[in-house]
Amino acid sequence: MLGSGFIARFYADSLQAQRAKDSLISVYSRNIDKAKKFADDYHLGFYSDDMDTVVSRPDVDAVVISLPNNLHEAAVAACARAKRHVLCTKPLGRNAAEAKRMLDMVEEAGIMGGYLEDLCYTPKFLKSLKAVQDGNIGKVLWAKSREAHPGPHSDWFWDHEQSGGGCMVDLGCHCIEISRGFIGKNIRPVEVMCWAATQVHPIKAEDGAIGLVKYANGAIGQFEVSWCFRGGMDLRDEVMGTEGTIWLNNFLRTGFEMFSTGKGGYVAEKAESSSGWLFPVGDEVHELGYTNMFTDMFNAIENKTEPLETFYDGYIVNAIIDACYLSAKTGKWEPVQIEGWRGDQTDDYGSNFISYDDEHYLIKKEILPNGDRKLILKHKVTGEVVALDVE
Ligand SMILES: NC(=O)C1=CN([C@@H]2O[C@H](COP(=O)(O)OP(=O)(O)OC[C@H]3O[C@@H](n4cnc5c(N)ncnc54)[C@H](OP(=O)(O)O)[C@@H]3O)[C@@H](O)[C@H]2O)C=CC1
Numbered sequence: 001m002l003g004s005g006f007i008a009r010f011y012a013d014s015l016q017a018q019r020a021k022d023s024l025i026s027v028y029s030r031n032i033d034k035a036k037k038f039a040d041d042y043h044l045g046f047y048s049d050d051m052d053t054v055v056s057r058p059d060v061d062a063v064v065i066s067l068p069n070n071l072h073e074a075a076v077a078a079c080a081r082a083k084r085h086v087l088c089t090k091p092l093g094r095n096a097a098e099a100k101r102m103l104d105m106v107e108e109a110g111i112m113g114g115y116l117e118d119l120c121y122t123p124k125f126l127k128s129l130k131a132v133q134d135g136n137i138g139k140v141l142w143a144k145s146r147e148a149h150p151g152p153h154s155d156w157f158w159d160h161e162q163s164g165g166g167c168m169v170d171l172g173c174h175c176i177e178i179s180r181g182f183i184g185k186n187i188r189p190v191e192v193m194c195w196a197a198t199q200v201h202p203i204k205a206e207d208g209a210i211g212l213v214k215y216a217n218g219a220i221g222q223f224e225v226s227w228c229f230r231g232g233m234d235l236r237d238e239v240m241g242t243e244g245t246i247w248l249n250n251f252l253r254t255g256f257e258m259f260s261t262g263k264g265g266y267v268a269e270k271a272e273s274s275s276g277w278l279f280p281v282g283d284e285v286h287e288l289g290y291t292n293m294f295t296d297m298f299n300a301i302e303n304k305t306e307p308l309e310t311f312y313d314g315y316i317v318n319a320i321i322d323a324c325y326l327s328a329k330t331g332k333w334e335p336v337q338i339e340g341w342r343g344d345q346t347d348d349y350g351s352n353f354i355s356y357d358d359e360h361y362l363i364k365k366e367i368l369p370n371g372d373r374k375l376i377l378k379h380k381v382t383g384e385v386v387a388l389d390v391e
């Protein structure tokens with residue numbers, strides 16, 4: 001484990017949960033006392049304030065990067081030198097150029113680069129994704145993802161140089177990959193339109209943003225992110241397909257409510273209060289996707305397959321975010337610049353129109369309050385729209 005802060009502890013809780021098969025064995029932290037404390041808390045045999053020493057130990061098979069965004073690249077380089085599989089937290093890079101260098105490094109070193117995008121592993125996301133892939137909601141037309149909370153927990157997030165940006169790179173990376181998953185990762189993200197602003201905090205970066213990502217098949221991904229939202233951590237997704245709809249609420253108000261006068265402590269990530277009516281989360285580590293995520297990552301290493309989320313995915317997400325920053329500045333749709341796109345090459349995904357018969361398209365089936373039924377049809381040649389009463 002590289003890093004001993006907030007996410008390192010979530011990851012460690014997940015890796016050591018219940019009767020875990022994989023062992024966390026050592027930790028690097030720049031402050032030796034924190035390294036020791038982490039090693040003591042998780043019963044690790046080794047700790048150090050030297051990153052290379054930890055990465056290159058002979059008993060290390062894979063390295064988990066839990067360091068601030070500006071340190072991901074150097075940490076990946078250390079893993080590539082030592083030829084250790086590497087699992088890196090989100091966002092992969094501060095920008096696409098950094099992410100691409102990391103992708104190249106792991107591929108040249110012949111090691112696995114797993115992208116730790118936990119919100120694409122939540123139980124609700126995985127079940128919804130399967131439903132979408134099984135055709136339950138038809139073709140996905142629109143996928144929206146929202147993450148909003150009162151702001152990050154550490155100083156470096158608020159410093160543009162270390163973080164690479166504000167809530168768009170920090171939270172938007174999750175939302176973009178969630179929408180991309182529902183729309184289909186083989187479908188090329190083409191262009192983006194984005195609004196971003198610094199609404200509340202005295203920082204150089206944005207603390208609120210909304211973006212649209214247009215895909216080659218006509219689907220639209222939408223993200224809403226904020227570091228200004230009061231009342232906890234709001235993680236919600238909506239998927240609209242030609243044959244159905246999915247609404248997901250991953251975190252706040254999901255059916256577990258508790259009242260307290262405030263004698264206790266931690267309630268849930270980013271909860272702003274420990275008194276009054278509270279919204280705890282059952283198994284936070286699992287609900288946030290960490291458990292499924294590490295299972296997939298280590299299965300992939302063992303079986304020499306690809307995990308669901310790879311460094312390539314991290315790079316695509318960074319490329320979309322770069323275009324969003326540009327669009328927020330120019331106020332225009334901006335193209336997503338991708339070097340070495342690996343998905344579908346076509347822009348021709350056919351029409352969504354449904355034929356009623358040889359001459360007509362079906363626009364709508366309707367049942368009226370009195371029980372009458374009718375069809376609204378459009379003539380394929382003349383364009384005339386007509387209503388047809390049916391039994
Ligand atoms: N859902 C998710 O997937 C989440 C992912 N993250 C990601 O995890 C990464 C780390 O975030 P988080 O754990 O929240 O941050 P923290 O600030 O809690 O922890 C950061 C860790 O990095 C160390 N560190 C900070 N600066 C340096 C430096 N200059 N050199 C060496 N080590 C340093 C810290 O050491 P020290 O304690 O001495 O400061 C600490 O061990 C980020 O990329 C973030 O985006 C974060 C939260 C959730």
Ligand SMILES: O=C1CO[C@H](CO)[C@@H](O)[C@@H]1O
Nearest residue numbers: 147151152153170171174
């Ligand atoms: O989802 C998340 C919760 O908040 C953290 C701090 O802003 C993020 O880094 C993390 O990815």
